[in-house]
Amino acid sequence: MGWSIGFDVKWHRDIGYGVPAFCDHPRCHATIDRGLSCVCGNDPYGGERGCGLYFCGAHLAGARSLCSRCRNRRPPFAAKPDHPEWIQHKATDPSWAKWRAGHPEFASEYSVTREASGR
Numbered sequence: 001m002g003w004s005i006g007f008d009v010k011w012h013r014d015i016g017y018g019v020p021a022f023c024d025h026p027r028c029h030a031t032i033d034r035g036l037s038c039v040c041g042n043d044p045y046g047g048e049r050g051c052g053l054y055f056c057g058a059h060l061a062g063a064r065s066l067c068s069r070c071r072n073r074r075p076p077f078a079a080k081p082d083h084p085e086w087i088q089h090k091a092t093d094p095s096w097a098k099w100r101a102g103h104p105e106f107a108s109e110y111s112v113t114r115e116a117s118g119r
């Protein structure tokens with residue numbers, strides 16, 4: 001499908017089944033991935049009815065896989081920060097080197113590149 005990693009322009013975060021993440025339900029700590037099977041609304045960005053946030057199986061329901069907020073037509077939950085595993089991957093993996101070069105604020109925020117190079 002070629003959708004392992006993409007960028008969600010609506011929520012400004014990385015999405016795709018290659019991206020580990022926490023379920024976006026505020027009281028849930030399940031680790032999921034941001035693939036199609038976990039997105040509210042069954043579509044990247046949420047389609048017509050969904051918010052486009054990502055949830056574990058316990059927090060999506062109905063034919064369109066909607067979260068509780070969208071099922072009740074209420075404003076979406078707040079998006080959670082990225083999973084530490086994913087931040088670590090972006091900060092250290094060679095496949096993200098080019099991206100990091102274009103986002104120095106990320107490198108300084110997590111100060112991982114400095115540590116990795118031994119200063």
Ligand SMILES: [Zn+2]
Pocket residue numbers: 040041050051052053066067068069070071076
């Ligand atoms: Zn939703």
Ligand SMILES: [Zn+2]
Pocket residue numbers: 023024025028029030055056057058059
């Ligand atoms: Zn959940």
